Amino acid sequence: MPKFSVTVKWGKTRFTDLELNTDESPQVFKAQLFALTSVPPERQRVLYKAMTLSETEWSAFSPHLRDGITLMLLGTAAEIPKRPEATPEMAEAMELEQSGSMAIPRGIVNLGNTCYMNATVQCLRTIPELKEALRNFSPPTDPSLAPHDPTAQSLTVSLRNLFSFLDKTGDPLQPLLFLQSLHAVVPTFAQKGPRGGLQQQDAQECWIEILRVIGGFLPSNKPAIDSNPLGRREGATATDCQSNMIEQYFSGLLKCSYTCKEADEPVTSSVEKFMSLQCYIEHDVRYIESGIRFGLKGEVDKPSASLGRNCVYTRSSLVGRLPGYLTVQVMRFDFGKYTSAVAGDEMVSRKILKDIKFTFNLDMFPFCTPELQARLAPMRGRFKQLEDSRDEKKAGEIETEKGAEVPELPLPPEDPGSNNSGYYELIAVLTHQGRSINSGHYVAWVRQEEEDWIKLDDDKIDQVDPATVLKLSGGGDNHIAYLLLYGSRSYELAAAAPRKKKKK
Template sequence: MPQYTVKVKWGKELFPNVEVNTDEEPMLFKAQLFALTGVQPERQKVMLKGMTLKDEDWGNIKLKDEEDMPAEPIEKPIFVEDMNEAEIATALDLPAGLTNLGNTCYLNATVQCLKTVPPLREALKNFPGGFASVGGISLPSLGPAQCITASLRNLYEAMDKGASLRPIVLVQMMHLAFPRFAEKSEHGGFQQQDANECWTELVRMLQQKLPAEANPNAGENAPKPSSIIEQYFGGTFDTELKCVETEDEEPTKGKEDFLQLSCFISNDLKYMHSGLKNKLQEQLTKMSSTLGRDAVYTKTSKISRLPAYLTIQFVRFFYKENRATNAKILKDVKFPMEFDAYDLCTPELQAKLLPMREKFKALEDKKVEEAQRMRDKKEKGQNEPEENMKTESFCFPEDLGSNNSGYYRLQAVLTHRGRSSNSGHYVAWVRQKGNSWIKCDDETVSVVSNEEILKLSGGGEWHCAYVLLYGPKILEVPIETEEGSKAE
């Protein structure tokens, strides 16, 4: 097998010991270069002794070990009138879009939503692993979690440089790790997949490879998460299981961890909050050791640990046997831009949330008073000096990655348009700054309003919210001097 070890020069960087197998298509080698440089394969210009490497074959290029192969992106001047929508988005400082590689919108939307979480982005930047073949190790043998984490890191780094990208390597790694995502239709193209399944599997891969942040304030009894995912996305339920058919059986108490909450949609459900509350008390049947038979139990759950980033799935799909498909519930279920999880929590957690909640309330009261004072000053022709503000931590000191107020702010929505989970189209809607939102429809990125986000609640053929991502509501307070007055 013609396999060589070459050195790749890219700008001022040198990548030694890059393995090349000339039995394979050059695109696989270019995918390795993408992993190393962040330059998309179609934008690469790989040269050796004056010859340019093609995409489909190696041509007359002859290799030998330790050959130097300069690689650089092709950069051509482009004018606004010649730009497509994705290039215009880059010029306007909009986020990079992702090309649909054939029913891969479910993955594109997931990637765009998760990109809004700063601690996750930081953990990926610090992830040292790679998947370029080293020492004869092929890509898949490094393990799916390693390959997926490294490819997502490289993809985000490339997206930060702007322009629409083709997520070739991440799609390949997901297909290798989860063959069902690589299933093809009778027409030969990739089948549509469920975006929430993709979200769950991608997060599970990251959970295995991204360690938790160290917390110097953690005490002996503080939570000890093993990964950044558990730290910032993971919550805990306190549960109680009580038999309703006898008083002689003591309730069973326990704890359950979660990475997302489920909102089940009934005929009379109108609001997301009600759907979440309904799920916290449910009935089930199990064997009773006291009665010696199956009996009805009530399971009550309360949240004892709120994560900083709360994922909520609307359970919109159910299996229809007569059609052998996951049919969709189109019902309109309203969701808020700001969400309060206080009444979903245990009494103990509620007590811990109160100090920060009181700070939020005091700030709101202060804003009302200041608004009135500013109106009075404007009438007198006076100007109010701008205040210097600081942000307070959204975590409990001993529990990094938690939410210490119960208040959340919507930061991403993943929607589905269509009638079943294995058809239709997925789109990500992400908050950019303040109340500015961006619609990420594969490679097409555009600005949308708050009102358009609220229209995603369902009720028709338009996009329906499927997965919501809430981040912590940040408290900003004026910086005060030592004497207690505001800083000028």
């Protein structure tokens, strides 16, 4: 049995139920300890009785390994580097870099069907608030403050370190530590195929699991009123779902109404939280907006108080809170019955290749409740004033000023982490190439500047033009958009930027 569950004692801290796999290099186990303690592997001394763990083999430990033993870890944690203070020289260097060629980020090595993880990480790295929250995260040193599940903390630490390494120039990284932490949190991701290699996994599931786990360690900057929006009073406010930084910036609220189709019952309503909106590919859906609208309506099977049994209800939803970063999942994969002469009837995963157009700009205002629309109106008015003032420029006049001077309408009520206008800009696309969710290849496409996009295909990085990104809408066997990440449009940046042609 190559796998053992062991305890590691580091000073006054104990880490229990850690997986030790002798089929893997000792460096993998040391990487797990690095995630928990921030002690670099080169500083670690792992002891059992009088024996020291080798860098390359388990030979000295193997005869004594069994479930439940306690290992000793010696070593001091590396200090997390602080962000350097801005200097005139640094500002000048940044200005020169922006005026020159685009800085190309580091790639991530595919460790065998780990493209789903690599693409997810590269997309999430586009979010400055997430990078800042991870940069400020430090594992608790007091054992009483340590989480019940050390694997969750390990994943948060390893993602923080991975982001830090990716910000530095160099060769593509091998995300061994992060992969092991992810496998510990989601064991199904560690499943292997008939030939012993890792199986392909769903990037959307990876996306949600990463955000779910690290959210427990990244506090919001505004206390939550109620982290469970289900069944709350009508008129619940947007701040009701901000229990941590992830919910603050990534989660929204839906106000849902249910009408029974089989009995004359009063319409019921609820407020539900979402981490992504689905774009359903049904009927005449050809655009992201119509797919989202279709997904906000539907039928559900739920208990009926008057009939005493389950029956069909029609559901109609409107958005009650818009997150600062909106994830849209294009529902490409479907499970259905497939009949063949060899296998007969079997349930298989099928991919819908239909062309679903998306744009660089998304306006969510039409999908919002009247109450939210009223809160969004002031900032939308500012955007309109800005556009109108620029449209009034004389034909042929070159706009050189930093921004147009317009009367400032009152700001909407403050809700940190939310979108205050309904306007979004596309900042990343995660695509899938292949015919099944259990196979194929995932790639990240990320916006760096206003018109600069890069393709991050594991360790291969290429610059692409915006027109290429819009061609990821589907219709064939090439890369097809699966997840779209939109960020709130900034009024301050829009006002400071010179006038540009509108993007479709």
